[in-house]
Amino acid sequence: MQRVINNIVNNDILPNDVWKWNYVENIIRQTMELYSFKEIRTSIIQSQELFESYLNYYSEEENSSKRLLFNLNGVSNLSLRPEGTITVLHSLMKNNINELQSRLFYIGPMFRKQNDNKLSQIHQFGAEIIGSDDLLTDSEIILLAIKVFKSLEIFNYQLEISSFGCSKCRINYVKELNKFIRSHQDEYCPECHYNIKLNPFQVFQCENSNCENISNLAPVISDYLCKDCSSHLKKLQKMLSNLGIAFVIAPYLPTAFNYYNRTIFRFVIEENGHKTILANGGRYDFLASSVLKKKVHAIGFSADFESIIRVMENRNIFMMPKNQFKVLISPMAPNLDVFVLQIAQEMHENNIHTIILSFTKDFDYMTTIADNYEAEVDIRISDELIREGKLLVKNNLKNHQEPVQIADIGNYIQTIKKSTIIQ
Ligand SMILES: [Zn+2]
Ligand SMILES: [Zn+2]
Known part of the structure; x- marks a missing residue:
């Protein structure tokens, strides 16, 4: 049940609903174990600097991450965990965990400031494979997400894949995209206006039909990919096709965070005429290398419990548990x-x-x-x-x-x- 008290979006999970959360969590844990992922529980209290360093990519605004971070009043330099990937990487670095390939998953609350400045708690799970640049890993992480949804009996979603390019080829694209957005700035809705400075890619998330019409004319990333990035995306498509996985190539990159490179993907489902994002993820080799301070490759995905549970409720997927004697x-x-x-x-x-x-x-x-x-x-x-x-x-x-x-x-x-x- 969502209520707003003192500017905090209160997402309490009430006794009559907790069993649904437990059901979903159990399936996630079982699936992650099936794929040999180990659980990691990172601290909810984190250093603000950590996110300021890694969440500012491509923003024109200085310290843009502050608009997202949920800082602890009166305690300088501390923030509540806004997302899982950076905290997982940071934990590996802090604890000197140096496995050749880490396969990790997390489940837990994340804390963010919304666009209206309200503070909200969401619940996420995610999986990360750290230490492999093999395309096999890109496919495996997508297959893992598919298995989670299959186990939860969620079907009829669309898998969208694209490439976020690399540090060399993306720069030209971002330049052209920003030029395009600036030339159409007045036509975008107020929400997009707010988002543009923070993250230009967020205009692709807007469901306002006017914004969609403008964004559909924006430059397309695939025209800007370098030879290596382009071939990486083609090989991934081939692998997914050979595995019989249905997907579409997304022309744009509606990602919440911009630390990705090359493979990005998301699972989208239509709910009452709206698009609900079930999960999104991608490769984040540069982020992993920056946090771990050595060359390392990584890929992962995350998903919101709130969206998944809402989809399952709307589709009557949940079966009431049997009463205990x-x-x-x-x-x-x-x-x-x-x-x-x-x-x-x-x-x-x-x-x-x-x-x-x-x-x-x-x-x-x-x-x-x-x-x-x-x-x-x-x-x-x-x-x-x-x-x-x-x-x-x-x-x-x-x-x-x-x-x-x-x-x-x-x-x-x-x-x-x-x-x-x-x-
Ligand atoms: Zn490239
Ligand atoms: Zn808009």
């Missing part, structure tokens, strides 16, 4: 707390899920709460029965109740549990 324990008189807790402990020893109710004289209220929990069994503890060493057990599935000896309660409940379909 559970027992509701309620005292029918005051001062029975110790008995209540002892019975609960006995249930926990038998791996039975419990709900404990507090005593209240308002039995209607108690019954309403009990009904809401939909427990399969109610155990009622009363003064009279306790004196006889018994509890009242109500099997809600059979609408049957009877007193049971306290000593037998564990076995008695286990027998009911086994007799139910839900186990």
Whole structure:
């Protein structure tokens, strides 16, 4: 549920939705393990300088990354983690991890300033292969993303691929692109105006039809690629075609971050007439070499949980999990707390899920709460029965109740549990 309080976009994940997040996270973890990626958990608090150094590419504005960074008020030089790739690289460098090829994935919150200056928390996962310039790796990382979506039963997306060129050939393209944008600046929408200075490529993200019409006339990167970059892109296309992977060549480069080189890709899905980006990624050899301070090649992708979960909800992909067999324990008189807790402990020893109710004289209220929990069994503890060493057990599935000896309660409940379909 999204609410804005004190300029913070509050993205709390509420109890009725958390199971969906866990479901998606489990599938991601299983898929990453299948591909032999190891999880890395980087610190949420990071140095501001780290991102200022690496997120400023191609911006005309000095310190443009500050517009994105979520700084900690009063604590200079600290920022909350805005994205995963730079933090993963920095962690490898700080911790002296020098494996020939690192295959890593992360899951966690990222913090960014939105265009309207509101501060927001998003949740992402991503995978990185650090240490290979082989085209095989470009294809593998794309196949990994495809496998994640397949496991989540998300289909009908479009895979767009392109090349971000290299430091030699991209300069000419960026020059021409900036020239084009400047000559059409007045025609772009206010949002694009804001973005242009920060990252000229963001005009390609705008869904305003007027902006789209202008951007469709912009110079195309493929006309500017050098021989090596062009051949790299062709080989990737050939490899993907041979693997039977459907893709389109995107003429433009709508990337959120500009630290890529050569292969870039994104997965886009149509949702209620809008494009939702499921994941995007690419090769970032220069970024990896700058952070790790040695020549190294790398490629990765990241995806937002919010988008993926929204797509899955809209397509009714989620299946409600089965209810756990559970027992509701309620005292029918005051001062029975110790008995209540002892019975609960006995249930926990038998791996039975419990709900404990507090005593209240308002039995209607108690019954309403009990009904809401939909427990399969109610155990009622009363003064009279306790004196006889018994509890009242109500099997809600059979609408049957009877007193049971306290000593037998564990076995008695286990027998009911086994007799139910839900186990
Ligand atoms: Zn090039
Ligand atoms: Zn626009």
